[in-house]
Amino acid sequence: MFVRRCCQSLANSPLLRTLSSSFGLIVDIDGVLIRGARTIPGTVEGFKKLSDREGNLKHPVVFLTNGSYRSELAKAEELSEKLTVNIKEDQIVLVNTPLRTFTDWHDRSVFFAGQGSSLCSTAQDLGFKRPVVLADVLRDIPMFNVISHRKRLALNSGVLPEVLPDYLPIHGIVIANTPVDWEAHVQFLLDLLLTRGELRASNKGSQLPFIACNPDLVWASEYHLPRLACGAFVHMLAELYKEMSGRELEVTWCGKPTEVTYTYALNMLHQQAAVLGQKIDKVYGIGDNVDVDVLGANNNGLSSVLVCSGLYKNENIDFARNVTVRSKRASVTEPITADYATRTIGRFIDHLLG
Template structure:
């Protein structure tokens, strides 16, 4: 992130040692309306030429558009020029799954799915609609859309080697029906001769709530997802710092849990580990704002909050709930106050 934005900082006498990772909904905007404090905050984050004076990245659970479209929306709403390189969508981590980029993958979700998939590096994406056209008999749920005359294309689809879930589909039943068929036929939909006893086609799902990408201060607005994820990432950064610069891949080989040399597939699969490790932040501090779903006036005692949160925890099944991870490092009224707080804590004066 620093290298892609470094040209914006050349006029500063002291380069910043921190950056901002902004949630969008509830922090910067409500729907399509910018929160007034956001415009004030961003006037402090850019110089007179409209260049950012500190690294700024935007994160969102949205996955139904391209990064450029989201960047254009934010530029218009906030009144500052924002590039697509500053936007992290829910599907952005899929760029790192290069092992599947040259394979045929089935994509499900909303928006311009093929454009999104190709922008991420997938060379052979096909949609649920294409699968329906090729195998109309597979869609036995949606009777209203079933064609009167079944005339599937003569062209055969290549083997589907992964399913990519970009987000919630418009028609859940149809999508699930076809995805399940792909899984149960090992990537040969509609062909019972390829049925296996268990599915082994990988499913790549997008989820920003626990995505481990962050830089320094993180204004967020949700205890159970945003704050929990930021604090969890901070823990990972601290553990990585204690272990030194050795990457997970290097440790795997050196520790004797793998072969002396990695196979080509392993190198492709694990390349993102090295990519993230080379530009990892030292800390990720969570700053909770009160303009989103969080309401400080309905605060409950910590023990009660932890009990409630544990019953509704939506984290990955491999993570156990920890009450301490829902506690933000700071709580401020809005994003403008968050920027002021971080500048004060970092003793940073851009002008």
């Protein structure tokens, strides 16, 4: 709520009403700017048109992604190189960036599920003082993970130690990104959920607080078919938890298309506009995922732009308005309308600049 008030107070201030008008862009990355290691054709040329001679963007732009495997600074450096313009750290919103505002969690012992050697340091950078990751648990309580017969035989005991690590009990769970070692993550997460973070005995009390970053079921890589994303992992875990507990998993989602993420991104966009001496008249949300980018833009007051260079493909679209498309998810039966559809982001930038 604090972020939203900042957005409104800044946008309505007398200072901004005297500034020059501009548009703002909230841009997805994978499938829009790059696909795998490849920059999508027309992207570099498009962003050069948005930049001055020194390579600085002349309009407010936030790059909003449901990825989180690198820091905001590292992602900015990567995009700067790929787009050949200057992208700053405060123009990047990763899927977990809004967790900086979850200050009630920062002093608690929180289990972070995901992958990457920097997962723990990333959590600390977000403000979490006591993050716990799977590597900690495998080191201290290896007997919990006995799906593999080989591991089972190698363990001396399947009994939980009398003295548990000092990071227990766990007070909350964050699914930071798509985990590897799914079987170990699923087993330990179920243990935490069923015992309310204590690991001793089943606890029928209220559910352990649970945040999941990235609702995406799939994403577009260089492979020709969609690949499973973090949302798929959470949905699988939810079904297992429901079967074992008889209760629905209560999930607080972070990332597109959630309100908290768009509120955070819009606040950053208006801060950029103030620095540039501009007032934003219209914000375009650009992405390739109907269920995430288009729905997120529509639900949060942005003009939605669907590009056909990633998950969504339609070679016949060059540029069109009010395009109605079907969700990729079988559970979503209502059509979704994008304000604009275009073959690539470069084509849309050409439209914006006339």
